Amino acid sequence: MQSQVEVKHGDQEVKHAQFSEFVSFTVAGQAFCLKITQIREIRRWSPVTILPHAPSDVLGVMNLRGAVIPIYDLSARFGLHQTEASERNVVIVVAVGGKPVGLLAESVSEIISINPDDIQDTPPVDSRYTMEYIQGIISHDETMVRIINLDAVISVPEQVMM
Amino acid sequence: MSGSIQDTFFEECEELLEATDEGLTAIEGGNHDPEVVNAVFRAVHSIKGGAGAFGLDELVAFAHRFETVFDEVRANRLELEQKLVQLLLRSSDHLCDLVATARDGGETDEAHHNMLIAALDEYIPEEEEDLTFEPMGLGGGGFAPAAIDLPTAPTEETYRIRFHPMKEMYGTGNEPFFLFQALKELGDLEIKLDDTELPGFDAIDVAESYLAWDLVLTTTEPRDKVEAVFEFVEGLCELSIEGDGDAEADAAALAALEAAFGAAPSVEDGEAAPAPFEQPAPAQAPEAESAPAAAPVADAAPAPKADTAKSEQRGGPKPTLRVELERVDRLINAVGELIINHSMLAQQIANLDVADMRDVETELEGFKNLARDIQEGVMSIRAQPVKPLFQRMARIVREASSATGKTCKLVTEGENTEVDKTVIERLSDPLTHILRNAVDHGIEKPEDRESGGKNKVGEIRLSASHRSGSVCIEIKDDGAGVNRPRVKQIAIDKGLIPENAELTDSEIDNLLFLPGFSTAKEVSNLSGRGVGMDVVKNAVTGLGGRINITSTPGKGSTFTIILPLTLAVMDGMVVSVADQTMVVPITSIVETMRGSDDMINNLGADGTLLSIRGNFVPICDVAGALGLEKKDDQPPGVYLLVETETGQRSALAVDDIHDQRQVVIKSLDGVCGEIAGVAAATILGDGKIAMILDPESIIAASPSAAAFDTERRMNNAVAS
Incomplete structure (x- = not known):
C-alpha cells in the first residue's frame, strides 16, 4: 500500500519532505481528508442553483468567478445521509481533470502533516462506496481520518442525466 | 523543440494557402494582373521555403513544380488559359492536402499526386525539371527564385x-x-x-x-x-x-x-x-x-x-495579432464577471445609508459604461470574416463539379461579414452539404442547360450579410429547382406524409428537411452519403439559427440560413419557475400572457389547453417537465406562447416574468451531462446562476406532449 500511495502522490512534495500536508474536514460527523495540493480554495456555502433531473448527490451549480461549477454533496455521495446545507457549511473547491468541482462538507477542521508510512490500507468492509472512495486511513489525535480518493469520487465528465 | 516553430509554420501555411487560393480565384475570374500572379508565386514559394526547412520533401517537391509553372506564367512564357487555371486550382487544393498531411500525418492520394505532378510537368520546360532546392538564406533579401533563365552569355x-x-x-x-x-x-x-x-x-x-x-x-x-x-x-x-x-x-x-x-x-x-x-x-x-x-x-x-x-x-494592410482562442475566452469570462461585480457593487452602495450619493452614482454609471465597452470589444475579437470559410467552399464546388461532370462556378459575396468563430467552424459541414447538393441535384448537366437556354456554366451564389442583429447566409443556384411532384411522391413512398396530403409549394420544398429523405435516384458518391438535409437543418438549429428553402422550377433554389451574431450572448426572458430563476430565449417566444382560470380547458385525464383568441394550445408545465416541486399549489401565473422548429405551438407555464435582458451563455459541457430541457446556464446580475431553458426539449419532456402522436407532429411539421 505504501508504494501505491507513493505512486499516486509521487509528485514533488512527497519527495522533498517526508511529510505531506492534508486538510481534514468532517462530513456527516466523520473525519475525512484531502491532500492540500488537491484543494484550490475553500468557500462558505451559499445557495446553489438546482440542476433539473440531477441525482440526489448533485446539489446544483455555483458561480465561481464567472465559471459554472457543479457542487456535490459528499455525504450523499458516500451513501450517508443528505446534508441540510447551511451557512456554517463549506464548499471545498478541487480540480478534477482540470475542471473545478465543489464538494460540500460540514466544516473544515485543520491541516495535518502525515508521514506516508503512517497511512494504513482501508480494511475490507461491506460497503461498496467505502472501498471505492477511501484510499487509506490514518490515525490522528486518536481519531480515524479517511483519505478520499478524489478521482473515484468525481469522475469527469459526470453524466447527470441523459 | 522544433514543435512550436513548426506550429508557426503551419499557421502561416494556412494564411499562405488562403492567399494562394484568393489569388487563383481572382485569376480564374479573369484578373491576370502581374501583381496577383506574383502574390500567388510568393505564397507558394514561402510554403516551399518553410517546408524545406522542416524536411517535408513531398511538399517541397510539389510546391516547387507549382512554383516553377507560376514562374513561367510570371515570365509571360505561359498563357493563363482555362485548362492551366483549372490545373493550378486543383494543384492548390492538393497543396492544402499536402500541408494537412504534413501536419496531421496520414496518407496522400498517391495517384492524384502523381497525376497532378505529371500535368504540371507538362508546363515546365525541360531544363528546369531538376529539383535542386536551396533553402532560403536567413541573411536577407536575395531570394532569387530557384528557376532562373540565362538568356545571354555573361558579359559585364x-x-x-x-x-x-x-x-x-x-x-x-x-x-x-x-x-x-x-x-x-x-x-x-x-x-x-x-x-x-x-x-x-x-x-x-x-x-x-x-x-x-x-x-x-x-x-x-x-x-x-x-x-x-x-x-x-x-x-x-x-x-x-x-x-x-x-x-x-x-x-x-x-x-x-x-x-x-x-x-x-x-x-x-x-x-x-x-x-x-x-x-x-x-x-x-x-x-x-x-x-x-x-x-x-x-x-x-x-x-x-x-x-x-x-x-x-493588396487587401489593405491591417496589422493582426494571433492569439489563442482560450485566452480570449478567459477574457470574456473575466469581463462578464466584471459586469456582474458592478451590479453587485451598485446594489451594495444603494443599500448604504448615505445622504448624498449623486457623485458615487455618476462614477458608478461611468464604470458600467466602460465595462460594457470592454465587453463589446472582447466579443468582437471572436468575430471573424467568413472569407476563409467561403474560400474552402469554392474547392467543394470544384470537386463536386468534376465528380459529376458538370461545370459550375461559385460566386461569393459579403466575404467580409463577421461572424462568431465558433459559428464559422460549425457552419462548414452544413454549407459543404448544401453546396454538394446544389451541384449534384440542383445544377443540370451542361447539355440540358444549353438546351434550356441557360449558360452552360452553372452558377452558385454564396453570400453573407448582416440583417437586423443576425447573420444571413444565402446559397442560391440557377439550376432546375425542386422537382416538386417527385419530392412529394418520395415523401409519400417513404411514409413521411399521408398519401392524400394537400401541400403548398413551400411545404413540399420543406419536405427536404425531413429526416430520412433523400431524392438522389441512385446513390452517388457525392451527396448520397446517407445523410439528408435534416442533418443540415439540425446543425443550423444547433447554432440557434434556422434554415429555409425557396425554389422556382427551372430557375433554381435558394437556401437561406439565419444565424445569431454570436453564441456567447443571447436575449432572454428572465422567469421564475418553482422558486428558481430561469431564462427562456426570446427568439422562441411568440407571445406572453397572464393566465386566468377561464382560459384553461381540460382535455382528457391530465391534458390542459389554453385558449388564445379561439385557438387551443397545449399547456406545458415547466416545473413539472424539469422535475421540480412546486412549493404551493397555485396555478402558474404566466404563459409563454412558444413555437418550436416544427411549427408546433405550446404554452409554457411559469410562475412569473421578471425581466428581459441580454445574458452571457455559459456552456454546461463538462459541468454535467446533457439535461433534458436545459440548453445552457448564465450568470445573473446578483451572481446567481440561472438555467437557460430549451423550450423544444421541455415540450418533448412534458407529459402532455405524449398526447401528440407522431402523425400529428408530422402534419404540424409539414404545415410549417
Whole structure:
C-alpha cells in the first residue's frame, strides 16, 4: 500500500519532505481528508442553483468567478445521509481533470502533516462506496481520518442525466 | 523543440494557402494582373521555403513544380488559359492536402499526386525539371527564385539603380541594407545616399521616408537577377534600373523620371565619391526611428514573414495579432464577471445609508459604461470574416463539379461579414452539404442547360450579410429547382406524409428537411452519403439559427440560413419557475400572457389547453417537465406562447416574468451531462446562476406532449 500511495502522490512534495500536508474536514460527523495540493480554495456555502433531473448527490451549480461549477454533496455521495446545507457549511473547491468541482462538507477542521508510512490500507468492509472512495486511513489525535480518493469520487465528465 | 516553430509554420501555411487560393480565384475570374500572379508565386514559394526547412520533401517537391509553372506564367512564357487555371486550382487544393498531411500525418492520394505532378510537368520546360532546392538564406533579401533563365552569355554590365523606398516598405520589415548586401553579392557596387528630400529637423515626420539611394552596380549577372533583388519591395519603392546597353532605349523614360525627380543627380560623373558600403547605416539615423521594430524583424525572420506582409498588402494592410482562442475566452469570462461585480457593487452602495450619493452614482454609471465597452470589444475579437470559410467552399464546388461532370462556378459575396468563430467552424459541414447538393441535384448537366437556354456554366451564389442583429447566409443556384411532384411522391413512398396530403409549394420544398429523405435516384458518391438535409437543418438549429428553402422550377433554389451574431450572448426572458430563476430565449417566444382560470380547458385525464383568441394550445408545465416541486399549489401565473422548429405551438407555464435582458451563455459541457430541457446556464446580475431553458426539449419532456402522436407532429411539421 505504501508504494501505491507513493505512486499516486509521487509528485514533488512527497519527495522533498517526508511529510505531506492534508486538510481534514468532517462530513456527516466523520473525519475525512484531502491532500492540500488537491484543494484550490475553500468557500462558505451559499445557495446553489438546482440542476433539473440531477441525482440526489448533485446539489446544483455555483458561480465561481464567472465559471459554472457543479457542487456535490459528499455525504450523499458516500451513501450517508443528505446534508441540510447551511451557512456554517463549506464548499471545498478541487480540480478534477482540470475542471473545478465543489464538494460540500460540514466544516473544515485543520491541516495535518502525515508521514506516508503512517497511512494504513482501508480494511475490507461491506460497503461498496467505502472501498471505492477511501484510499487509506490514518490515525490522528486518536481519531480515524479517511483519505478520499478524489478521482473515484468525481469522475469527469459526470453524466447527470441523459 | 522544433514543435512550436513548426506550429508557426503551419499557421502561416494556412494564411499562405488562403492567399494562394484568393489569388487563383481572382485569376480564374479573369484578373491576370502581374501583381496577383506574383502574390500567388510568393505564397507558394514561402510554403516551399518553410517546408524545406522542416524536411517535408513531398511538399517541397510539389510546391516547387507549382512554383516553377507560376514562374513561367510570371515570365509571360505561359498563357493563363482555362485548362492551366483549372490545373493550378486543383494543384492548390492538393497543396492544402499536402500541408494537412504534413501536419496531421496520414496518407496522400498517391495517384492524384502523381497525376497532378505529371500535368504540371507538362508546363515546365525541360531544363528546369531538376529539383535542386536551396533553402532560403536567413541573411536577407536575395531570394532569387530557384528557376532562373540565362538568356545571354555573361558579359559585364553596369546598372544605374535609383532606389527610393516609400515609408510602407519599412512597415513591411524590409531593410535597404539587406537589399544592398544582396546587390553587392552580384558584383561591384557603389552607393550614394541622396538626402536632398530630407527636410529641416523640425519638419521631420519620423514615419516618413525621405532618403533615396543611387547605386552603380557592375556585374556579370543578367538583369533579371538584379531585378530579383528588389522582388519583395516591388510597389513599395520608386525604383529604376538602367543598364548600359538599354540606356538609349530608355532615354525617354529616364527623361520622364528626371523630370519627376527634378533632375536627379547623375551618378556617373565622378563627383559621387565611392561610398563605403557601411555608409547607409549611419545616414539612416532619422529613419532608424521610424523603423526600429522593423529592423530586427528583417534580421531574424526569414523571407516568409516579409512575403506574407507583402501579399496581404493588396487587401489593405491591417496589422493582426494571433492569439489563442482560450485566452480570449478567459477574457470574456473575466469581463462578464466584471459586469456582474458592478451590479453587485451598485446594489451594495444603494443599500448604504448615505445622504448624498449623486457623485458615487455618476462614477458608478461611468464604470458600467466602460465595462460594457470592454465587453463589446472582447466579443468582437471572436468575430471573424467568413472569407476563409467561403474560400474552402469554392474547392467543394470544384470537386463536386468534376465528380459529376458538370461545370459550375461559385460566386461569393459579403466575404467580409463577421461572424462568431465558433459559428464559422460549425457552419462548414452544413454549407459543404448544401453546396454538394446544389451541384449534384440542383445544377443540370451542361447539355440540358444549353438546351434550356441557360449558360452552360452553372452558377452558385454564396453570400453573407448582416440583417437586423443576425447573420444571413444565402446559397442560391440557377439550376432546375425542386422537382416538386417527385419530392412529394418520395415523401409519400417513404411514409413521411399521408398519401392524400394537400401541400403548398413551400411545404413540399420543406419536405427536404425531413429526416430520412433523400431524392438522389441512385446513390452517388457525392451527396448520397446517407445523410439528408435534416442533418443540415439540425446543425443550423444547433447554432440557434434556422434554415429555409425557396425554389422556382427551372430557375433554381435558394437556401437561406439565419444565424445569431454570436453564441456567447443571447436575449432572454428572465422567469421564475418553482422558486428558481430561469431564462427562456426570446427568439422562441411568440407571445406572453397572464393566465386566468377561464382560459384553461381540460382535455382528457391530465391534458390542459389554453385558449388564445379561439385557438387551443397545449399547456406545458415547466416545473413539472424539469422535475421540480412546486412549493404551493397555485396555478402558474404566466404563459409563454412558444413555437418550436416544427411549427408546433405550446404554452409554457411559469410562475412569473421578471425581466428581459441580454445574458452571457455559459456552456454546461463538462459541468454535467446533457439535461433534458436545459440548453445552457448564465450568470445573473446578483451572481446567481440561472438555467437557460430549451423550450423544444421541455415540450418533448412534458407529459402532455405524449398526447401528440407522431402523425400529428408530422402534419404540424409539414404545415410549417
